[in-house]
Amino acid sequence: MTTPDGAPLTEFDPGRGAAPPPNGPPTELDPGRAPLGRGAPTEVDPGRSRPRGASPGLPPGLAARFKVELDITGSGNQADVYHVIRRSDNAQRVLKVHRPGWRPVEQVVQFLSGPCPDHVVGYEETGVDEDRFYEVMAHLTGGTLLDMRDRHPSGVAPDVLTEIVRQLASGLADVHRAGIVHRDVKPANLLVGEREPLTLGIADFGIALHVPAGELWVDETRVGTVPYTPPESVTGQIRPAFDWWSLGVCVLELATGQELFADVEHKNIIRSRLISHPLNTSQIADEGIRLLCDGLLTINPDERWGAEQVTAWLRGERPGVSRAATPDTEATRTAEPYVFAGQEYWDRRTLAADLINDWQLSLSVLCGDDHGPRNRLLAWLAMFPDNGVRIPAPARRAPADVRLLHLIRAVDPTFPPWYRRWNITPGHLALLAQEGYQGTIPSTDIVTELWEHDLFRLLAIGGGTEHGQSGAGLAEVRAAWPQAQEDLAVQARAVGDTGARRAAELFLREERGRALSLALLAATAGAENKREIRRALDEQARAFRLDWFSRLIAEPDRHWIAMALVSHAEAESARLADEALARRAHEDWLRRTEGLRDWSRRQNRPQALSYAAAGVAAIAAVLFALIGLSDVVDFASDVQIIDSWVGVVAALLLGLVSESILAWDSGGRFHPAYSLLGAGRVAVGRLARSLIARRIAGPVAVAVVLGLIALTVFAPAVMPFAVAFSLLPWTVQRSLAWRNQDRREREILARPRNDRPSSNP
Structure with missing residues (x-):
């Protein structure tokens, strides 16, 4: 909170110069403030709390100059106020010490620090001690x-x-x-x-x-x-x-x-x-x-x-006094009062104002399990003349807030359009929608309820009074909102980047409250709102450095879908940055270990050959088990069994030769990246994760087992020859992958250190 010229505004302290009696009503500040040590709570700016380490004691410089006689207010959230004795002359003073970094409005400090007018308690001294602004004032002894x-x-x-x-x-x-x-x-x-x-x-x-x-x-x-x-x-x-x-x-x-x-x-x-x-x-x-x-x-x-x-x-004169007319007329008053929260109400407008002003109390009284207060309200409303306005009943399962709104509109249909402490007008909707898009509670819920329960139709008849602005223009917003939603869906489908397009469609489908808020913002944003949104998107585009995001914000009509993709763009930018960092780290590692890797490649060829033999041995064990099972079952003919063993020998010889060649070529790099054991484990793991994600792992596993049993019993030669014919192309594929990897690494080593590719796709 600031002054008109931008100076910071300090919070309130409960007294200066004399201790306020405990029965004095508290000063209210911005919503969300924490209470002082006594009396009703004094509120502080939203999100503020007492700084860690703050204590009611004086900073060292002030403690050396003043002796505390009385802690007037206790320890407040924004300041402490003391009755002190100045050590230099034993003069009584009042000392107010603010929390670290807090300061009153500068113009106010200047006014009170100068020659103060009569009947204004000014400052004898101000200053800062350990980042805490303080004020010294005269001590007035007559009370308040x-x-x-x-x-x-x-x-x-x-x-x-x-x-x-x-x-x-x-x-x-x-x-x-x-x-x-x-x-x-x-x-x-x-x-x-x-x-x-x-x-x-x-x-x-x-x-x-x-x-x-x-x-x-x-x-x-x-x-x-x-x-x-x-x-x-x-x-x-x-x-x-x-x-x-x-x-x-x-x-x-x-x-x-x-x-x-x-x-x-x-x-x-x-x-x-x-x-x-x-x-x-x-x-x-x-x-x-x-x-x-x-x-x-x-x-x-x-x-x-x-x-x-x-x-x-x-001077003894008698100036005139304006006599403002009150809303009490025969049409709004009745002979019997309605009692709410211990207060009697004779007219509808005053009751509607109080129901809105204390929304939570109204919810608990009128929309709770006890239907008595609601029924008495409806009976009281029936005593008024028919004003011709019909308020539809809410849906049976409507939220309590929606049901309360219908009751309030029934109390006074001409009251300004308030809902959950928001004056629902076209001028306020852009701010509500922006908070809803940001996920602020309860703004997102309010926007969702406005849409799902068609509350604009109910609020549009509200008039403007000193209580708030009217509902004029809500009918137009109600018509523009669905079109804005359809435009968002069209824009999402037109996003060029595949990942971003999927993210936009996911946002519109699964983040309903935020998506509705974004559409409402598109339908109600004024020129200033759009300029602020463009500035924010430009800053984000410079930070993300994503071509597809920059192209979106280059077109004003696509700013809204760009807003829907901010989170995805932020995550994508972070992922690309991480990949670029990992790539640069890998390149640096390649340069540092170039000689060592070539030496390791040559020296570890025997170990690589052993991994190749182990992979072939694993295949041999599986094939031997399957053919042995087929021989024991004795369903296949002897010719089929002989053919199966021939296939096993062919598969093992082919696998051993191809794996050995690849192992000798890649040396120490063979396992686990390119070996049959390592690459096979990776491939099986990916397949298993994919099946689990689709929730079909169980049926597929059962089908594979049954298929192996059927082949083993009825056609035992199929499996060995299938292995023989699949090993060679897979080994060729792994060999090509190794060659490509080796070529890329050599290209990196041949490049100057500063010649590095951009992370922007």
Whole structure:
């Protein structure tokens, strides 16, 4: 995660300057983060974990300068925060030490390191010790506004609240003028320096972003702390209005003395409440404070109060407040509520939003073994007027996610097309398809379910609201997707390289989820997606150096089948590289051992002749056994037996002469590569593996045994003469193989060392 100008963004730490009370809600960061030592989990960037060897102790340089009085946060995943005593002057300070290699946004560090505005807790010192970035801050002793809220369960007095707003609004305005959005304004991060007179400071800029004036930064991750994050954070919008909403929630909680949504366990339900309905401020007794909260808590960020309106309110003026219409109408509300996860629902849209936002909870409640909640939901839906929209029932054996989608579409058919936390729109499908092609879970499963259960037809009727984009264009994608699949099949059959063609057909046939995702990507990719894909394929082609792969990516229409063959091309490139390496190693061995091999060839001729004799002896043993068995059975005539022995003698003489000539010629190279024993073992092994792979080894073995028995009993002369006539051509073949091998080796030795053939076929 980075700032708009590419600077790295550090993660959040739970407090700075004073210890946050244990009942303060945790700040959320990117999905997948691990918990800190106490309270609810603080999330960290996907895939990050605590570095090995990291410990809550100070690096040596800092340990020499500071003495730890209190470990404020325990050992977090991104930083440790301590109350320390500076050894040089015994001054109390707060020290935050980040994990190795982690650093906050540079513009934020520069802003907090310079002359800080009033009511902003800046950095007295920053630096790096053993690759760990650290910050030294003033130690504010008055606690936090969270302490103040908890000490006043009936609400803070209006005059004190007004002073709080005056100081915090001044600090936020200065922060925003510097192009910084805090993103985590909440009572636990608003520190009290002195209680009399009251002085406040905005602290903990751990997830702050640099967003220059007039820009809208979009961050798809959900950051901050619910409910202090505004409704637009669901779509990733980051601008100063983000912090003004957070200030409004803080004021609302201080005015009532109660935590907002304290009785709601699931944060996704809170998010959908914030999007669907303006927050209720009627419990605020003071009219002016109530107006301030209404202005700061306006759902539409373009109409929300900011620095100008808050300053006017502090002067005693009463700026106007936008009253956004809610979706509650007679057509969407009913006289009786439906209860889900302990919450009462009176309108369909809010229920649909909450079912989607907490998908796993909805699955367990509505698609589990207990059909009661589902039946009660259907009965509740029957109380609404008929809207004319018919949602087909899912297939009987449809996955639970598909069944839940049908239920949600029945709850509100006009709700934006969400499925398993994805807003299924043409603009988002390319990213979903790319993740599915890469095998990312659950994206591959989502794509497969979209296809197999024709979910586009169900999602296409979804409208666009603040909850997400509409399903416009899904009907066109639904029509283009099958054509893209057919095009992939045609392209696979047209691949020139035989091995690559088989790999492409295997990919389309056996890796169904990835193949469907690739076809969906082909049907939905925009110009930018295609440029990125082309760049990636070009890099892979340079790495693979395969002619057939380079030819594929040279034609834009064949990029998709090239993507299907990336894994095969990578494996083929690695295989060719290994072969080239082995070939070069063999060539080097040939050069080093040229004289030794010629000497060994001559000196080992007697040993080679012994291997030749052993091979012929093995054949003789088999033939003697077969003819002897035929003689014992006494089914064949005496003439046939005599002919059989003549055939045995002929086979053995022919085999001994031809094997001896080959053994004398090849010498020490005869066995095992070219001898009857060695080459025969290799040939039998290949045949056996082939038969086993085809699962016919048993029947073939039985047939061979029965055939030998039949020949031995009825025609004993066939086997010896068959051996005699087959040995000679096989020996000639092995002799030619030896001659070719010897010729290739001599050609290699005659070549200069740098004249080596390319590994690219």
